[in-house]
Amino acid sequence: MAKFNVESLLEEIKNNAINSVKTDVKDFFSDTETDIKEFIVSQKNNIIKYTEQLANKEINQDEFNDLMLGLKDLCQMKALEKEGIAMAKLDKIKSDIVDSITNTIIDKI
Secondary structure (H helix, E strand, O other): OOOOOHHHHHHHHHHHHHHHOOOOOOHHHHHHHHHHHHHHHHHHHHHHHHHHHHOOOOOOOOHHHHHHOOOOOOOOOHHHOOOOOHHHHHHHHHHHHHHHHHHHHHOOO
């Protein structure tokens, strides 16, 4: 199994996810940053579980990607929804966040 520091990985995931949407949400960045942090905290157990399964080769990268993609529906962007951001843009932002999390983990393993 690949060894990784969970808290360090989660911090890197958070920073990368925030940076991945920074330019798209510049007017609402502070509130969006809070939403991203809350999402990562709320999904911490799933993120760790899927990461460990991938690291232990219990699942392959395609299965990992599918599991992570499933988290997108759980991502709540309250600040952007409150501002009336179009659903298509919200969906893209959520995808960018989950893609960033997925890529960060894959790069570590």
